[in-house]
Amino acid sequence: MIQVKNLTKKFDQFTAVNDISFQVDSGEIFAFLGPNGAGKTTTIKMLTTLLRPTSGSIHLDGFDPWVKQRDARQRFGIVFQDPSLDSEQTAYENMELHGILYHIPHRVRVERIELLLRLFELWDRRKDYVKTFSGGMKRRLEIARGFLHTPKILFLDEPTLGLDPQSRNQLWNHVKDLNQKESTTVFLTTHYMDEADRVAHRIAIMDHGTIVAIGTSAELKARTSTDSLEAAFLALTGTSLRDESANSTDNLRRFAQMWQKR
Amino acid sequence: MGAIYIMWLREVKRYFRSRAQLIVSLGQPTLYLLALGFGFGPIFARAGAGNYIQFIAPGIIGMTVLFSSIFSGMAMLWDRQFGFLKETLVAPVPRINIIFGRTLGGATVAMMQGLLMFIVCLIAGFRPVHQHAPGAPATYNWLAIPVALIFVAMIAIVFAALGASAGSSIKDMQGFQVLMNFLVMPIFFLSGALYPLKNLGPVMTWITRADPLAYGIDGLRGVLIGNWQFSYGPQFNFLLDFCILAGLAAIFLGTSAWLFSRIEV
Numbered sequence: 001m002i003q004v005k006n007l008t009k010k011f012d013q014f015t016a017v018n019d020i021s022f023q024v025d026s027g028e029i030f031a032f033l034g035p036n037g038a039g040k041t042t043t044i045k046m047l048t049t050l051l052r053p054t055s056g057s058i059h060l061d062g063f064d065p066w067v068k069q070r071d072a073r074q075r076f077g078i079v080f081q082d083p084s085l086d087s088e089q090t091a092y093e094n095m096e097l098h099g100i101l102y103h104i105p106h107r108v109r110v111e112r113i114e115l116l117l118r119l120f121e122l123w124d125r126r127k128d129y130v131k132t133f134s135g136g137m138k139r140r141l142e143i144a145r146g147f148l149h150t151p152k153i154l155f156l157d158e159p160t161l162g163l164d165p166q167s168r169n170q171l172w173n174h175v176k177d178l179n180q181k182e183s184t185t186v187f188l189t190t191h192y193m194d195e196a197d198r199v200a201h202r203i204a205i206m207d208h209g210t211i212v213a214i215g216t217s218a219e220l221k222a223r224t225s226t227d228s229l230e231a232a233f234l235a236l237t238g239t240s241l242r243d244e245s246a247n248s249t250d251n252l253r254r255f256a257q258m259w260q261k262r
Numbered sequence: 263m264g265a266i267y268i269m270w271l272r273e274v275k276r277y278f279r280s281r282a283q284l285i286v287s288l289g290q291p292t293l294y295l296l297a298l299g300f301g302f303g304p305i306f307a308r309a310g311a312g313n314y315i316q317f318i319a320p321g322i323i324g325m326t327v328l329f330s331s332i333f334s335g336m337a338m339l340w341d342r343q344f345g346f347l348k349e350t351l352v353a354p355v356p357r358i359n360i361i362f363g364r365t366l367g368g369a370t371v372a373m374m375q376g377l378l379m380f381i382v383c384l385i386a387g388f389r390p391v392h393q394h395a396p397g398a399p400a401t402y403n404w405l406a407i408p409v410a411l412i413f414v415a416m417i418a419i420v421f422a423a424l425g426a427s428a429g430s431s432i433k434d435m436q437g438f439q440v441l442m443n444f445l446v447m448p449i450f451f452l453s454g455a456l457y458p459l460k461n462l463g464p465v466m467t468w469i470t471r472a473d474p475l476a477y478g479i480d481g482l483r484g485v486l487i488g489n490w491q492f493s494y495g496p497q498f499n500f501l502l503d504f505c506i507l508a509g510l511a512a513i514f515l516g517t518s519a520w521l522f523s524r525i526e527v
Contacts, residue, residue, distance in 0.1 A: 048352050051526050073354035084345035088276055100268045101353035 001026040001153060001185040002047065007056035009042050016042040018209035019056070024187060024202075026152075029179055031200035032189040033233060036242045039209040040189040041081060044157050047187070048078050061152050074102065077146035078155040083138050087131035091122055091141050094130060095148060102149035109148075116144040120174060136167035143171065147178055156188040160195060168192070172199050193230040203229070207237040265355040266363035273334060273367025277374065284375075291326045291379055295319065295386055298456060311458065317489070319388035320410075320482035321455030326379040327372045327417045328453075328475055332446055334368025335425020335518070339438055348527060361522040365426050365515065369418035376414045380407075390486045400488075410485045416507040417478035423514035424474075430521035453479050459491050474510050477503040 002024040009017040017039040024030040032040045045051035047058060049065045049072065058065055065072035085094050092113065099109035117123040120140040130138060139159060146154050156175070160168040176199055179186050190196055196203055197217050204214040213220055213236050217229050224235040277284065299315045299322075306314035341347040350360045390410070392403035428441050452466075453475035462470065470476050476491070481503035484490040490499040 045527065050348065050351060070354045070356075073352055076352075078352055080345060080348055082345045082348075084347075084349045086272065086346045086349075087344060088279065089272065093275075097268050097272065098349070098353075100264045101350070101355055103264070103354070 001028070001061055002030075002187060003057075003059040004043075004047070005057045007043070007046060007058065008054045009039075009046060009051065010054045015209055017046070017053075020206070020209075020211050021056075022204055022211060022214060024153075024185060026185055027179070027183045028201050029176070029186040029188070029199055031196040031203045032187070032206060033191075033193070033196055033203060034189075034206035035237055038206040038237075038242075040206055041157055043206075044078075044155055044187070044189065048076060048155055049073060074149070075151060076153040076155060077149065077151035079139075079142045079146045079157065079159050081157040081161065083142065085130045085138060085142060085145075088129065090127050090129055091117065091133070092126040094141065095145055098145045098148050104149055112148055112150075116147055120144040136163050139163060139167065139171065140174075143175065147182070147184070150182060151184060153185045153187060156186065158189055158191065160190060160192060168195065175199065193228070193233055197229045205233060205236050212236050263359075265353065265359040266366070269350070269360055269363025270367040270370065273364060274370055277371040284378075287330065287375065288326070288378055288382060290329075291322050292382055294325065294456075295322045295383060299386065315383075315387050316389070316391070316487050317458070317483070318456060319383040319386070320486050321453070321479050323376050323379050323383060323414065324417055324453065324475060324479040324482055325450055325455050327376040327414055327478075328421050328450060329446070330375040331368055331372035331418045331421040332425035332428075334371055335365065335422050335427070336429045336432070336438060336441070337368075338364070338426065338429030339432060339435075342433065342527075347525075351525060351527065357523045357525075358519040361426055361430075361519050362515070365419070365422045365518060368422040368425065369415070372418040372422060373411075373414055376418070380410075391488065393488045403486075406485050410482055413478055413481035413485065413503070413507070416481075416504070416511060417475065419511045420474055420478070420507055420514055423511060423518050426518035427514060427521050430518060430525055449473055449475050452476070454491065455479050474507070477506045481507070 004023070005021045007017055007020050008015065020043070032043065034040050042051065046053045047060070047065070049069055052066065060072045061075045063072040063075065086097070089097070095113040095117065096109065099113065104112070114123065117126055120143065122137065122141055122144065125133070125137070130141065133141065143156070143159065154175075160171060163171070172195060175186060178184055188200070200217070202214065202216055203220060204211050205220070206212065213223065215223070220232045220236075221227060221229065224232040226232045226235055295315075295318065299318050303314040306312070306317065311317065338347065351357070353360070390403045390406040391400040392406070393400045428445070432438055432441060452470050452473045454470060455475070459467070459470050459476065459480075480491040481500065484496060484499055484503070488496070490496060492499055492502065
């Protein structure tokens with residue numbers, strides 16, 4: 001379903017992603033783990049047509065996203081690390097806007113919006129502005145939206161960041177459920193080892209722009225002779241801290257927070 | 263088509279939902295109209311240039327449309343900030359449709375703001391007039407309003423597209439402030455919105471002729487009170503302003519589409 005060969009992304013001198021190759025099968029839940037700055041988000045951006053790779057090839061359901069861009073885009077859904085909802089519109093309007101952008105016929109759209117909003121327990125709040133939602137509700141809405149156009153692949157970039165254990169638990173239940181019912185391939189990144197251990201069929205561990213290990217949770221533990229995924233992760237990536245410098249988006253966010261209370 | 267419509271609708275919905283902002287954003291142009299209009303009125307009349315409220319009102323309407331439309335485009339900065347931009351960047355529709363929808367929406371909103379400002383001008387004593395012959399008494403010319411709307415629409419589209427080009431290229435607040443100080447304010451002050459462009463020195467004449475808004479204001483003022491910048495007769499002036507604005511609209515729309523299609527996050 002996802003095929004990546006020798007993918008590389010360089011920013012000036014810095015190599016964010018260095019010659020990675022992997023393959024995700026149809027219907028699989030595949031987790032990308034790695035410390036901050038390992039290149040996970042850069043990889044997702046390249047897979048989802050937001051960033052042009054320096055070299056290497058990508059195929060999503062057989063389509064090269066840089067050649068058959070619209071075909072590829074129609075086939076995946078994405079939940080970004082940062083929220084990407086329109087907070088000035090209602091939950092329903094956000095779903096509808098997505099449905100129209102993804103060419104879902106009117107009748108299917110109406111049915112599926114109701115189905116997904118009910119599933120993610122947002123149907124009663126459908127007429128409320130997204131700006132009044134809690135972090136957990138926004139995440140649920142984003143994931144519901146990601147499933148709206150029945151994508152073949154769903155990308156989840158740290159979807160549970162900042163959520164309480166209840167929301168995380170429920171969220172993964174829904175994702176696993178839809179992965180089975182609609183046989184959606186799921187590609188996720190997370191910092192929570194227990195989540196990856198619980199939901200992912202296979203795990204790739206990334207560090208300094210390269211994939212250091214790939215396999216099932218059991219395989220990774222066996223390879224490092226450790227008894228938990230966390231211990232395996234630390235054995236593979238070391239214990240030193242990673243510092244990231246703030247980029248312009250972070251600065252802008254700080255500025256916006258000064259002016260508006262959201 | 264669906265994408266253009268839904269992006270247009272989003273802008274228009276936003277406008278109607280923030281009524282407070284709608285009123286507040288008319289505050290600044292109203293202040294200009296009243297403070298400058300009545301403040302400079304006596305000296306303008308003494309210089310033999312007629313009623314200053316009549317002169318400045320088309321300029322203030324143009325100013326309202328300029329600010330409203332250019333900000334709608336730059337509002338992309340906030341969508342970048344709050345993430346919604348990415349939702350539209352990965353959508354399986356040509357990006358040109360997304361940016362056109364946004365720009366048309368922003369232009370629609372700016373036109374509505376212009377219409378509201380027109381009403382404010384009427385309350386302040388402005389009247390569209392027709393001067394039959396030099397020296398003859400002027401008569402009210404309400405039919406000028408629909409014609410003036412053509413220029414309001416063209417100003418709105420030109421600057422919504424310029425704003426969208428800017429919004430596609432700036433990434434942070436510093437960029438926004440630079441554009442505000444070195445693009446938007448000069449466009450306004452050098453457009454002839456506040457003073458006549460006739461009899462200026464050669465340098466000022468050339469600078470003001472390079473200002474896109476000057477042609478919009480000239481069109482508005484010409485249609486509404488029969489005061490044109492160039493002395494070639496109203497038909498020629500009308501056509502000149504119209505063609506220049508149409509050309510600029512095409513250029514800016516193309517630029518915004520190109521810049522937007524290149525966005526990487």
